[in-house]
Amino acid sequence: MLDAMSDKLAIEVEKVSFNYAKLKALSDLSLRIPRGISFGVLGPNGAGKTTLIRLLVGLLKQKEGRIQLLGQHPTRQMAHLIGYMPQQHSLYNELSVAQNVDFFAKIYRLKNRTERAKRVEEVLRLVNLWERRNDGIMKLSGGMKQRVSLACAIVHNPPLLFLDEPTVGLDPELRANFWQHFANLNSRGVTIIVSSHTMDDAAHCNRLAFLRSGRVIAEGTPLQLCQATGKPDATLEEAFLYFVRREGKNDA
Numbered sequence: 001m002l003d004a005m006s007d008k009l010a011i012e013v014e015k016v017s018f019n020y021a022k023l024k025a026l027s028d029l030s031l032r033i034p035r036g037i038s039f040g041v042l043g044p045n046g047a048g049k050t051t052l053i054r055l056l057v058g059l060l061k062q063k064e065g066r067i068q069l070l071g072q073h074p075t076r077q078m079a080h081l082i083g084y085m086p087q088q089h090s091l092y093n094e095l096s097v098a099q100n101v102d103f104f105a106k107i108y109r110l111k112n113r114t115e116r117a118k119r120v121e122e123v124l125r126l127v128n129l130w131e132r133r134n135d136g137i138m139k140l141s142g143g144m145k146q147r148v149s150l151a152c153a154i155v156h157n158p159p160l161l162f163l164d165e166p167t168v169g170l171d172p173e174l175r176a177n178f179w180q181h182f183a184n185l186n187s188r189g190v191t192i193i194v195s196s197h198t199m200d201d202a203a204h205c206n207r208l209a210f211l212r213s214g215r216v217i218a219e220g221t222p223l224q225l226c227q228a229t230g231k232p233d234a235t236l237e238e239a240f241l242y243f244v245r246r247e248g249k250n251d252a
């Protein structure tokens with residue numbers, strides 16, 4: 001039964017802890033994320049969101065606990081199954097918009113030139129930057145750079161997408177636009193793990209984990225988390241505070 005369930009999971013994290021020297025960034029963290037959804041990791045600065053994502057994409061070495069991606073122990077050979085948009089964009093200023101996306105496509109083993117060019121056009125149209133394809137990165141606004149960064153993360157059609165605070169600094173229209181992209185990707189079976197510190201983003205996710213001081217203090221659908229407060233009209237913000245207080249009481 002458990003194995004049948006594991007097959008449907010995109011990600012399984014079991015009792016993972018992570019320290020930076022003496023600082024405990026994640027403690028005993030467990031998550032089970034079904035395939036094809038947008039899963040939000042919500043929490044304030046320093047909660048451990050980036051650390052968790054970097055562990056999942058293999059940029060940090062996991063030492064304690066167990067991580068499974070698509071039912072397998074993660075290996076280097078799985079890199080092409082993963083798309084990653086870091087919190088700070090890592091675009092090349094000396095390359096144009098299209099060259100940046102093409103560069104990532106090459107890294108991800110899209111070897112056929114014609115196919116690659118087609119895919120670069122597809123993703124740049126998706127993020128509404130096809131018209132700006134020949135511009136240098138320096139000429140772009142912050143929101144545009146974020147869209148190029150998203151294009152780079154999805155160019156190889158990965159089934160797992162990790163987005164670290166992708167909507168920070170976006171205006172409401174662009175933010176809505178991003179969420180529309182994410183929903184489209186979900187409908188094609190892509191699992192998205194997205195971190196954020198705003199409850200506005202949280203409401204768009206199918207499921208959420210509230211993260212605080214390296215611990216998951218609650219997990220569920222946005223509705224479940226709001227209902228858990230016992231207040232019929234609770235907002236996600238109130239739900240977060242409710243779980244923070246509850247955690248405080250448990251610690252005492």
Ligand SMILES: Nc1ncnc2c1ncn2[C@@H]1O[C@H](COP(=O)(O)OP(=O)(O)O)[C@@H](O)[C@H]1O
Pocket residue numbers: 020023024025043044045046047048049050051052
């Ligand atoms: N490279 C690092 N070296 C030492 N401490 C770090 C490093 N990166 C993050 N931290 C610390 O780990 C904790 C979690 O950070 P982070 O995962 O970046 O949180 P978030 O992304 O939720 O803001 C914080 O206390 C932060 O200061």
Ligand SMILES: [Mg+2]
Pocket residue numbers: 049050051087164
């Ligand atoms: Mg972060």
